[in-house]
Amino acid sequence: MQGYIDWIRRYNEEKLLKSGSRPTAFTHHYGCQQNVSDGERIDGMLREMGYAFCERPDEADIVIYNTCAVRENAEDRIFGNVGALKHAKHRNPDMVIGLCGCMVQQEHIAEKFRGSFPFVDVLFGPSALPEFPEILYRKLSTGSRVFEILDATGEISEDLPVRRDGDIKAWIPIMYGCNNFCTYCVVPYVRGRERSRDYTRVLEEAQELVAAGYRELTLLGQNVNSYRSGDVDFVGLLRMVNDIPGEFRIRFMTSHPKDCSRELVDCIAECDKICNHIHLPVQSGSDRILHQMNRGYTTGQYKDIIGYARQRIPGVTFTSDIIVGFPGETRDDLEQTIALIREMDYQSLFTFIYSRRVGTKAADMADPIPEQEKSAWFRELLEVQNAISKKRYEAAVGTTVRVLTEGPGKSGDGYMMGRTASNIIVEFPGTAELRGQFVDIAVTDAPGWALAGEIQA
Ligand code: SAH
Ligand code: SF4
Numbered sequence: 159m160q161g162y163i164d165w166i167r168r169y170n171e172e173k174l175l176k177s178g179s180r181p182t183a184f185t186h187h188y189g190c191q192q193n194v195s196d197g198e199r200i201d202g203m204l205r206e207m208g209y210a211f212c213e214r215p216d217e218a219d220i221v222i223y224n225t226c227a228v229r230e231n232a233e234d235r236i237f238g239n240v241g242a243l244k245h246a247k248h249r250n251p252d253m254v255i256g257l258c259g260c261m262v263q264q265e266h267i268a269e270k271f272r273g274s275f276p277f278v279d280v281l282f283g284p285s286a287l288p289e290f291p292e293i294l295y296r297k298l299s300t301g302s303r304v305f306e307i308l309d310a311t312g313e314i315s316e317d318l319p320v321r322r323d324g325d326i327k328a329w330i331p332i333m334y335g336c337n338n339f340c341t342y343c344v345v346p347y348v349r350g351r352e353r354s355r356d357y358t359r360v361l362e363e364a365q366e367l368v369a370a371g372y373r374e375l376t377l378l379g380q381n382v383n384s385y386r387s388g389d390v391d392f393v394g395l396l397r398m399v400n401d402i403p404g405e406f407r408i409r410f411m412t413s414h415p416k417d418c419s420r421e422l423v424d425c426i427a428e429c430d431k432i433c434n435h436i437h438l439p440v441q442s443g444s445d446r447i448l449h450q451m452n453r454g455y456t457t458g459q460y461k462d463i464i465g466y467a468r469q470r471i472p473g474v475t476f477t478s479d480i481i482v483g484f485p486g487e488t489r490d491d492l493e494q495t496i497a498l499i500r501e502m503d504y505q506s507l508f509t510f511i512y513s514r515r516v517g518t519k520a521a522d523m524a525d526p527i528p529e530q531e532k533s534a535w536f537r538e539l540l541e542v543q544n545a546i547s548k549k550r551y552e553a554a555v556g557t558t559v560r561v562l563t564e565g566p567g568k569s570g571d572g573y574m575m576g577r578t579a580s581n582i583i584v585e586f587p588g589t590a591e592l593r594g595q596f597v598d599i600a601v602t603d604a605p606g607w608a609l610a611g612e613i614q615a
Contacts, residue, residue: 159288159291159292159318162291162292162294162295163203163206163207163291165295165299166207166208166291166294166295166298167206167207167208169298170207170208170209171208173219174208180208180209180210181208181209181210181219181220182209182210182211182212182217182218182219182220183201183204183209183210183211183212183218183219183220183221183222184211184212184213184214184215184217184218184220184221184222185197185200185201185204185211185221185222185223185224186215186222186223186224186239187200187224187259188223188224188225188226188232188235188236188259189225189226189227189228189232189259189260190226190228190380191329191376191378191411192331192334192378192379192380193224193226193259193260194323194329195329195330195331195378196224196259196284196287196331197224198320198321198322198323198329199287199318199319199320200222200224200258200287200290201320201321202318202319202320202321203290203291203318203319204220204222204321205319205321206319207291207294215239215242215243215246216242216243216245216246217246218253219250219252219253219254220253220254220255220256220294221243221253221254221255221256222256222257222258223236223239223240223256223257223258223259224258224259225257225258225259225260225261225262226259226260226261227259227260227261227263227264227267227344227345227348227515228260228343228344228345228513228515229510229513230513230514230515231513232261233261233267236257236261240255240257240271240275240278241275243255243277244277247277254279254280254294254297254298255277255278255279255280256278256279256280256281256282256294257271257278257280257281257282258281258282258283258284258286258287258290259283259284260283260284260344260345260348260349261348262281262282262283262307263283263284263285263307263310263347263348263349264344264347264348264516264517265307266516268281268305268307271305272303272305278303279297279303279304280293280294280297280303280304280305280306281303281304281305281306281307282304282305282306282307282308283306283307283308283310283348284310284312284348284349285308285309285310285311285312285350286306286307286308286312287312287315287318288315288318289306289308293306309350310335310347310348310349310350311350311351312334312350313353314334314353314355316355316356316359325370325371325372325594326371326372326373326374326562326564326593326594327372327373327374327375327376327562327564328367328372328374328375328376329376329378330360330363330364330367330375330376330377330378331355331378331379332354332355332360332377332378332379332382332385332395333352333353333354333355333379333380333381333382333384333385334349334350334352334353334379334380335349335350335351335352335353335380336349336351336352336380336381337351337352337381337384338381338414338452338454339452339519340441340451340452340453341450341451341452341518341519341520341523342451342481342484342512342513342515342518342520343515343518344515344516344517344518345380347517347518349380352380352381352384354379354384354385354386354387355387356387357387357388357390357394357395357398360377360387360395360399361398361399361402364399364402365402368402368403368404368406369404371594372406373405373406373407373562373594373595373596374406374407374408374409374562375399375406375407375408375409376408376409376410376411377395377396377399377408377409377410377411378410378411379410379412380412381412381413381414381417382410382411382412382413383413383414383417383418383419383422384414384417392410392422393419393421393422393425396408396410396422396425396426396429396432397425397429399431400429400430400431400432405596406431407431407432407433407562407579408429408431408432408433409432409433409435410432411437412437412439413436413437413438414439414454415438415439415440415453415455415459415460415463416453416454416455416459418436418438418463420463420466423463423466423467423470423471424470426467426470426471426474427470427471433579433580434471434472434473434474434475434579434580435474435475435476435477435505435579435580435581436467436474436475436476436477437476437477437478437479438460438463438464438476438477438478439478439479439480439508440457440460440478440479440480440498440502441453441479441480441481441484442480442481442484442487442491442494442495443457443491443494443495443496443497443498443499444457444487444490444491444492444494444495445457445458446491447484447486447487447491450484450485450486450520450523451481451484451520452519457494457498461498461501461502464476464502475504475505475579475580476502476503476504476505477504477505477506477507477508477581478499478502478504478507478508479507479508479509479510480495480499480507480508480509480510480539481510481511481512482495482509482510482511482512482532482535482536482539483511483512483525483527483529483531483532483535483536484512484520485512485520485523485524485525486523486524486525486526487512487527492535492538492539495539496538496539496542499539499542499543499546500542500546503546503550504543504546504547505547505550505580505581505582506543506547507539507543509536509539509540509543511529511532511533511536512525512532547607548604551582551604551607551608551609552604554582554601554604554609555601555602555603555604555609556601557601558598558599558600558601558614559578559582559584559598559599559601559609559611560578560579560596560597560598560599561576561577561578561584561586561596561597561598561599562576562577562594562595562596563575563576563588563592563593563594563595563596563597564576564577564593565593566590567585567586568585569585569610572587572588572589573585573586573587573588574586574587574588574589574590574592574593575608576597578609582608582609583607583608583609584599584601584608584609584610584611585608585609585610585611586599586610586611586612586613587612587613588613597613597614598613598614599611599612599613599614600612600613600614
């Protein structure tokens with residue numbers, strides 16, 4: 159890999175000498191944190207290849223869209239953004255347009271780009287990420303298009319350069335892929351089977367990040383609680399990360415309810431650095447639909463683990479994902495979901511309208527409910543959750559919350575913002591020196607979707 163990076167760096171240096179300006183790259187990483195984390199590696203490789211980063215795709219020498227396949231509207235947006243580059247490419251025929259990520263791992267999508275988007279130069283799926291330098295070398299040295307869709311099995315590639323998005327919060331991928339095959343979901347097809355990173359490499363990365371001043375580490379995986387490296391399971395790994403000396407927070411996502419064990423809850427309760435917040439996507443409050451989704455748990459089991467966590471972890475909060483309008487869902491199923499949401503008292507929810515994904519089991523299920531009705535159900539659900547969230551925000555007034563300061567607030571000069579362990583935004587009077595520091599805030603107000611307060615004396 160390094161040989162190709164070096165070749166491209168020399169190629170770019172020659173361009174710099176000739177034109178007087180450094181070749182530029184524009185990248186955008188769509189979708190989940192896992193994809194954003196892959197994107198930080200793409201950016202790392204581009205930086206080593208000698209590219210400077212720019213803000214506008216139409217002015218760049220190379221554009222990389224790192225795509226998402228989870229829902230159709232994400233895919234539509236990408237088709238639109240790629241289409242919009244046609245004129246820029248016409249003006250600058252040397253521009254390289256590249257696509258990678260989950261969406262292009264699907265054969266029918268790759269074929270569409272091959273046939274209908276002749277100005278797309280390189281295309282590669284998530285498994286081919288470490289091959290990116292070689293793919294780009296082939297494009298630059300021959301001028302031909304390079305489409306590289308490998309099997310979605312890919313060995314984990316350590317040692318890829320990383321250009322991280324921030325200097326306070328960092329993502330650490332710990333496992334890739336998914337074995338769950340929820341019937342609506344494309345992820346197992348595009349990301350392949352589960353594979354975990356060696357725990358020693360994860361620990362090294364965490365230690366380096368803490369030493370570099372990062373204050374929040376999020377361990378990432380499509381199904382983090384399936385992590386296993388030799389004898390070390392997810393709980394074992396969490397305890398080791400928690401033992402790293404220093405002042406920092408640990409988060410993880412995403413947990414699957416069927417693998418969210420009491421041991422994991424005990425671990426959160428016992429480890430001082432792990433946030434007392436769990437994102438635990440339930441998807442539906444109807445056992446019939448959960449079964450159709452192949453989720454592997456019932457609402458009863460889900461409530462049990464949440465109940466246990468509430469008992470073990472003081473102040474624990476939950477967020478969740480819900481799919482509205484799964485094939486065959488009825489009004490009665492929806493009402494069960496609404497009842498569950500009320501009972502679970504979530505901090506917030508990520509709600510999605512079901513999107514049919516080619517090749518998944520649910521794509522063949524009868525889906526008689528019209529989109530319009532699904533949209534009405536979706537709005538109804540949002541309203542229920544908004545009222546719950548509002549009440550929870552208001553209940554925080556008068557309490558003290560610990561906040562990791564991230565940067566300037568929206569209230570203007572003299573204000574900073576940060577987040578609580580539950581990921582709630584808090585604004586408070588403060589100065590830039592607080593960036594990256596933990597502060598205790600006395601909450602005085604709950605305006606909109608944030609809290610406001612003052613640093614406690
Ligand atoms: N591995 C994680 C989530 C991955 S995708 C988990 O199992 O929780 C993130 C969310 O997107 C899912 O939780 C689900 O709510 C939503 N999602 C996935 N496929 C979808 C589809 N076909 N239509 C609508 N929403 C979907
Ligand atoms: Fe998709 Fe289910 Fe795997 Fe999550 S657990 S990535 S929803 S198949």
